[in-house]
Amino acid sequence: MHQSWPGGRTSESSSPHRSSRIPADQATVRRSNLSLVLRHVSERGPCSRSAVAVETGLNKTTITSLVGELQARGLLKEIGPQHAGSVGRPGLALVLDGSKVGALGLEVNVDYIAAFATDLAGRVLIDRRIGFDAMGSAPERSLAKLAQVIEKAVADLDRSGVALAGITVAVPGLIDTATGTVVVAPNLNWHGVPVVDSLLSAGVSPSVPITVDNDANLAALAEYSSGVAMGTPDLVYLTGEVGVGCGVISSGRPLRGADGFAGEVGHIMVDAIGERCGCGRTGCWETKVGLAALVRMATPDHAYGTDQQPVRDPEERLAEIEQRRAEGDPRVEAAVTEVGRWLGRGAAILANLFNPRVIVLGGFFARLADGLIPIAQAELERLGMTVIAGRCAFTASTFGFGAASRGAVDVVIERVLSDPTSIAIRND
Amino acid sequence: MHQSWPGGRTSESSSPHRSSRIPADQATVRRSNLSLVLRHVSERGPCSRSAVAVETGLNKTTITSLVGELQARGLLKEIGPQHAGSVGRPGLALVLDGSKVGALGLEVNVDYIAAFATDLAGRVLIDRRIGFDAMGSAPERSLAKLAQVIEKAVADLDRSGVALAGITVAVPGLIDTATGTVVVAPNLNWHGVPVVDSLLSAGVSPSVPITVDNDANLAALAEYSSGVAMGTPDLVYLTGEVGVGCGVISSGRPLRGADGFAGEVGHIMVDAIGERCGCGRTGCWETKVGLAALVRMATPDHAYGTDQQPVRDPEERLAEIEQRRAEGDPRVEAAVTEVGRWLGRGAAILANLFNPRVIVLGGFFARLADGLIPIAQAELERLGMTVIAGRCAFTASTFGFGAASRGAVDVVIERVLSDPTSIAIRND
Incomplete structure (x- = not known):
């Protein structure tokens, strides 16, 4: 069952669903009530029409009409008799259909x-x-x-x-x-x-x-709806790829910002005297924890550049690094340590700003999680605000590249x- | 009139107000509907009972009962006849009372x-x-x-x-x-x-x-509800005091994080080789843009420490700095420039992460805004992601210390x- 978002309720508010500065017309009210009933059944599981009426506050005639329409649209169906709880007589239960x-x-x-x-x-x-x-x-x-x-x-x-x-x-x-x-x-x-x-x-x-x-x-949304951080309303998702991606769920809602660009972590400056980044700036987080940085440190013979040079065949490079790591190559272990340290440093900033309960690692971060997490967690706790970092833990995504x-x-x-x-x- | 928050509507969602994993009882439904009607009148301004009924989708009998209760609680009152628009006959209009x-x-x-x-x-x-x-x-x-x-x-x-x-x-x-x-x-x-x-x-x-x-x-909430950024749903509020405070409004809601600690900007590391902070860490933003940093740079004869030494009588210190600035003291101007530069550097991180449309400056930042903003804005645009920083502007709070x-x-x-x-x- 899917977590509700971004319209999900938060503990501090109960948003009226039909009030608006622009008066709602009847079609809007109808649509909103169809949504109310469908979401209710989706979140609550099987329930009778009477239960839906009591719990939504809509009258039974309206419920009958709404349920009929949701059935016609193939979204709800009825299953065998259920006890309806304290109100009404036992009857058929409504459940989410949606198989079509x-x-x-x-x-x-x-x-x-x-x-x-x-x-x-x-x-x-x-x-x-x-x-x-x-x-x-x-x-x-x-x-x-x-x-x-x-x-x-x-x-x-x-x-x-x-x-x-x-x-x-x-x-x-x-x-x-x-x-x-x-x-x-x-x-x-x-x-x-x-x-x-x-x-x-x-x-x-x-x-x-x-x-x-x-x-x-x-990906952050997937981790919240059905991944390792399922149901954790405040989380940060970080994915290590050629770049570094970030998605934030705050109070159960995706953080979007004014243009939907929130969470652009790759080019925050973490080291004023660091390397030049492909973007033209200096000391961007991506230059410390992106795949190019890992490849450069782990396999210096490949001589990946510090600047504009892209990582070709990232999947192959990563497989090679994992192979060498399994063989005990100390350069690879040192590279993982260094990436872990910078991962923790950047994460301390994210923790102070977003106060997440969990930081989910995806992409290559997840593949190297056993090496990265202990180091990153220690650095997070050293540099983050004590009360914030102490309540925030790294965890690896289980979705692989599918999040x-x-x-x-x-x-x-x-x-x-x-x-x-x-x-x-x-x-x- | 107050902006709605945090239950305010966002463009991408229309939250049902009565669905919940926990079935609502009738008292909950009643309370929720009282809120629906009160908020509707609060946001829409004077409107007839019929209009409230049509626009909320509640039936007229229910509306009459809800309005009666809201009047008895001193929250709504009636004013002289209004034309009710397309629905119903002209009648008395409901408005927010609340004078008691x-x-x-x-x-x-x-x-x-x-x-x-x-x-x-x-x-x-x-x-x-x-x-x-x-x-x-x-x-x-x-x-x-x-x-x-x-x-x-x-x-x-x-x-x-x-x-x-x-x-x-x-x-x-x-x-x-x-x-x-x-x-x-x-x-x-x-x-x-x-x-x-x-x-x-x-x-x-x-x-x-x-x-x-x-x-x-x-303070961020006040700026959103009735300040310089009134109605701007994505904003960051930064206040320069002895410390540096930050509040974030995202999609019209206060960003809280898992423990309500989100927006702790004072101790994010912005300069790995910077001064030691009172908190024990190094290079915290507060050491660059807090009042102690300003006082230290602007009035070195006062010899405020770089570390644990608190700023006594901050209001007096600030008045003295403003006085010297008015007299053209070049050390003060240089200090304002340096604080402005670091303000922009930190703001570039905040802009990339929160994607706000406005960064509202409060506290002493507002008092020195004419000097700080041009420098901070240039630094924000130099270091922030181009498409984000280019759409984000600093502005000074008008609330003084009352936000x-x-x-x-x-x-x-x-x-x-x-x-x-x-x-x-x-x-x-």
Whole structure:
């Protein structure tokens, strides 16, 4: 069952769902009440109509009408008799259906495209990862490949009788979510790439809503909804890749900032007298804990540069480092120690600012977690505010490289829960 | 009119107000609907019962009952006939009353105690600042003084026929909001000080809810609800005092973190080879932009230490620096430049992480804003991510030292809007 977000309740507030400076019309009220009932059943599990009426405060006539519409849209179904608790007589229970409604999440990253799909109830329908050199390809080529992956996924879902509710694409960069454009994705070398428009031009059906979001924001969401930090309302997700990504969940909500760019940790200055970064600044965190830094320290014979030189075949480099580490190469161990130390130093800043309970490590950080975490945790506790750092622990993601595409699916499902009218009434 | 927070709507979500994992009982539904109607009228301004019914989706019988209760609690009143728009006939309009309901906010800081009170509609009833050497006094003495200030304020409100809805106290430190205890307030030298319990022991009436919160968090809220950044949903508030405080509003909500400690900027490391800080760490931001740093650079003859030495009489020191600056003292100008530069460097980190539209400067930063802002802004744009820093501007608070106590009042008012049953039914 999915955690509620970003409309999830926090302990200090109970947001009215229909008040607004702009008066709501009746269609808005209807949509909002459909959402209220669907979310209620989704979070609470099987419950009778009477229970839903009492617990939502809506009257029974309204509930009957709302439930009918949610059934027609294939979102709720009835299961055998249940005891309805203290109110009303035993009757059929409502549960989330959604077996005919699918959500598709994708991730484009430096050297792969990932696809993940579930139905509305969370049953996994697709989970695949395709090796693809997006870093070395023009954006047009990468988007053509992405469109192919989407078309295959849609066809597969279609064959299973699942109608797609939406598609969300994760990209490691700053995203203009309103237009679905990547403003900049340094490690893909994308600048002003209109992802949604390109997919539509490439033949992806315009009948399905497509959104684009930052990969680490989506991964953070996946960790919160179903990962190692499931249900922890204040967490920071850090992913070690060619760059360093960060997503923040605060009080159970993704932290977005004014433009959706919050959590850009890669280029905060952590060492004023450090190396020059590919971005032109000096001492960026990425120069200390990014994959290039690890590769440079662990395998100096490869002579990866400190500046603009990209890491080619990052997956291969990482496999090589893991191999050498298993063989006891002291240079690799020293490199892991040094990355762990800087990971902790940067994390101390993040802890003081976000006060998270958990810092989830993804990407290569997760692969080297046993070496990185003890050192990073000690450094976090040395440099962070005592009362904050002492209540904050590193933990490794269990999602491997799949976290962002899982979070992308969560976004689609949340959209359905927020607006059930986005799912067409079924004719079957 | 107050901005809604933290239950305020964000563009991406419409939170159902009555769904919860714990089934709501009818009293909860009633309370929630009272809040819905009160908040609706508060935000929308005068409107008819019919309009409230249409816009909230509640039926007219329910509305009549809810409005009656809100009137009995002195929270709503009727004013002369209004045209009700497209629905219903012209009738009496409902408006927020609250003239008999007051909110009291206080701030204890290094060298003063501030008190601010308004009625529910925002009319200012008390606005005073009492010089008091809290830094040089034992916590017990400071709390006894605070209790005195509260008692006088309550008596004044009582004489005006205003019943107090609640009290919130702002303290520059880490607060356990659940128990109203200051975990640590370094510049007051408070450790584990049970503020609420102490006030109750000192005779403050237990019939009024008392809460304690961080001063900068509350000031950020005040800037959002009624200050220079009114209505800007993503902002960072930075206050230069003996320490450096920070409060963050993100998507219209105060950022709290797991323990309410988010935004602890004073001790993030910005200079690994910098001076030793009073906290024992090295290169903390506070050593670069705190009042001690300014005083040390601007008036070296006073020989303020780089470490544990506190700044005595900060207000006097600041007045002296302003005086010398007006006289054209080049050391003062150089000190302002240096503080401005480090202000921008730290702000670049905050901008990358929080993606705010505005950074509001309070405390002595506001007093020296004309000198600090151009330098800090240039440094922010040089070091921050281009697309983020380019959309983020420094601005000076206009609240002087009163921001935190204003935010404290906002907290009390928000609590009334969230739970109108916290206000007793009136007998007059």
